[in-house]
Amino acid sequence: MQFWQIAFMYKWVTAAQLRLAVKTDANPFGEITPKQYKEITGQDFETQAEA
Template sequence: MSFWQKAFKYGWIDAESLKGAVKTETNPFGEITPEEYKDITGVEFA
């Protein structure tokens, strides 16, 4: 289990805040992919 999975599972971070960790064109330093975001939260990354 990754750090971000644990953080979300234990409520250390919510789905909205987790979006800041997603690697995108505007955030090339993100640590997780949009697919990993969906796996962690169960919600499609938008």
């Protein structure tokens, strides 16, 4: 998770791009959890079905 925190902090990735790194049923190879996504971005993680 530390890499993704740094990448977001230095604006190497946007919140939208970071969503692609979240582990979900549709993306079982993700590197961070939805909870970690919220810790990094301050935004709730919602799947496309929820949005």
